[in-house]
Amino acid sequence: MKMLHAAWAVFEKDWRSEWRTKAGLSTSILFAVATPIALSFTMVRQKMSPEITGGLLWTVLLFAALLGLSRAFVKEEENGTAWLLRLHFPADAIMLGKTFFNFSLLLLMQIAAVPLFLILLNVHLTQPVLLLLALLLGDIGLAITSTLLGALAASARSRGALFAAIAIPVLLPLLVCATTATSACFASSIAGTYWPAMQILIGFDLAMAACVWMLFGIAWGS
Amino acid sequence: MLTLTNLTKRYGYRQVFRDVNCKIESGQIIAVTGRNGAGKSTLLRIVAGLLRPSAGKVLLTETHIGLAAPDAPLYRELTVQENLQFFAKANNVEAASRRLIKRRDAISTKTAPDIENVLERFHLTPRRHDLAGDLSSGWRARLQLAVATFAAPKVLLLDEPAANLDEAGHALLWELLDEQRQRGIALVATNDTREAARCDRALVL
Numbered sequence: 435m436k437m438l439h440a441a442w443a444v445f446e447k448d449w450r451s452e453w454r455t456k457a458g459l460s461t462s463i464l465f466a467v468a469t470p471i472a473l474s475f476t477m478v479r480q481k482m483s484p485e486i487t488g489g490l491l492w493t494v495l496l497f498a499a500l501l502g503l504s505r506a507f508v509k510e511e512e513n514g515t516a517w518l519l520r521l522h523f524p525a526d527a528i529m530l531g532k533t534f535f536n537f538s539l540l541l542l543m544q545i546a547a548v549p550l551f552l553i554l555l556n557v558h559l560t561q562p563v564l565l566l567l568a569l570l571l572g573d574i575g576l577a578i579t580s581t582l583l584g585a586l587a588a589s590a591r592s593r594g595a596l597f598a599a600i601a602i603p604v605l606l607p608l609l610v611c612a613t614t615a616t617s618a619c620f621a622s623s624i625a626g627t628y629w630p631a632m633q634i635l636i637g638f639d640l641a642m643a644a645c646v647w648m649l650f651g652i653a654w655g656s
Numbered sequence: 657m658l659t660l661t662n663l664t665k666r667y668g669y670r671q672v673f674r675d676v677n678c679k680i681e682s683g684q685i686i687a688v689t690g691r692n693g694a695g696k697s698t699l700l701r702i703v704a705g706l707l708r709p710s711a712g713k714v715l716l717t718e719t720h721i722g723l724a725a726p727d728a729p730l731y732r733e734l735t736v737q738e739n740l741q742f743f744a745k746a747n748n749v750e751a752a753s754r755r756l757i758k759r760r761d762a763i764s765t766k767t768a769p770d771i772e773n774v775l776e777r778f779h780l781t782p783r784r785h786d787l788a789g790d791l792s793s794g795w796r797a798r799l800q801l802a803v804a805t806f807a808a809p810k811v812l813l814l815d816e817p818a819a820n821l822d823e824a825g826h827a828l829l830w831e832l833l834d835e836q837r838q839r840g841i842a843l844v845a846t847n848d849t850r851e852a853a854r855c856d857r858a859l860v861l
Binding site for chain 1: 701704705706721723729730731732733734738742743745746747787803
């Protein structure tokens with residue numbers, strides 16, 4: 435109970451701090467909103483296949499997420515507050531608090547970006563509920579993975595660059611499955627690829643959650 | 657309570673200190689002194705468990721530690737009150753204090769602090785809604801002291817605590833250290849000889 439209480443304190447502190455500086459949120463949303471606008475000008479007369487649409491959507495979401503997610507730990511190291519967290523909070527509470535912060539950041543970014551993407555690129559969405567499910571599972575995997583990798587990269591000198599460099603290879607299975615599942619939601623009938631991709635996505639999320647649970651303490655240096 | 661055995665710290669090839677031995681019993685305030693770069697701050701961080709020693713052992717029987725250091729800022733985007741509330745949640749001080757008050761136990765304000773008492777005691781009430789990043793170094797030092805001490809830690813580690821404090825701040829610091837004698841130990845890293853003279857013993861690096 436005390437751990438959940440402490441995790442909530444970390445989550446609340448991160449949001450309060452983010453709301454005042456808007457460092458991660460504004461960068462992510464700006465990228466996620468500007469890219470569909472730019473794409474809409476170049477693709478105005480083109481009919482995109484569901485596969486290309488799904489790939490484009492996740493490319494936008496991934497890079498927007500990478501811009502914002504690394505901030506959760508990088509700013510603690512840059513401001514010199516990381517040792518305060520280490521001293522006062524258990525590693526489990528920091529892990530939970532930061533994961534929920536990253537997850538909520540992704541949700542907010544997608545609330546702004548996904549409808550705009552669908553409208554500006556004139557995407558025919560056949561399975562809205564299944565798309566939401568695919569986005570949700572993708573977000574969970576992104577949030578969990580970026581919490582571990584953010585903690586690992588935070589103590590390095592080139593923190594931001596290192597985070598992106600190690601995140602992209604690790605997130606590749608998630609990206610492939612999320613793109614496949616998302617593309618199926620744009621097809622005229624739900625393709626047979628949706629559920630197998632979702633199964634792998636669930637497996638990835640669970641495996642990463644187990645990895646984070648076991649390795650976060652070591653990565654964070656507690 | 658705290659035993660340092662052959663404690664050595666090196667950064668690469670540079671040796672900071674070597675074979676530090678010390679045994680500190682409960683109720684003692686220890687001054688950690690030495691020239692600039694002797695490793696006073698490093699020693700405090702090793703005792704706090706934030707740095708690993710290159711060799712030697714730290715044996716600490718208590719895990720409840722408070723640490724204040726001038727080079728470690730608080731959350732600049734949070735106000736004074738929000739910083740205190742955040743660290744209170746880490747130690748569950750606020751909740752524990754509320755429970756005590758509800759039960760109407762005989763508690764003094766100094767042993768069961770809530771945020772209001774802490775703000776008042778450290779004279780931070782007029783600055784409670786100011787962002788920590790906007791505070792002067794003196795106010796920030798008070799806030800760091802408040803964060804380090806308000807959960808009543810058994811082990812208190814203070815790195816140059818008086819560097820930015822005025823006369824009233826000095827008096828408050830020694831009031832806190834006298835209270836610390838009653839519940840545990842304190843290590844005070846300082847170059848101020850008057851301050852070191854008020855401590856029970858000195859550990860010279």
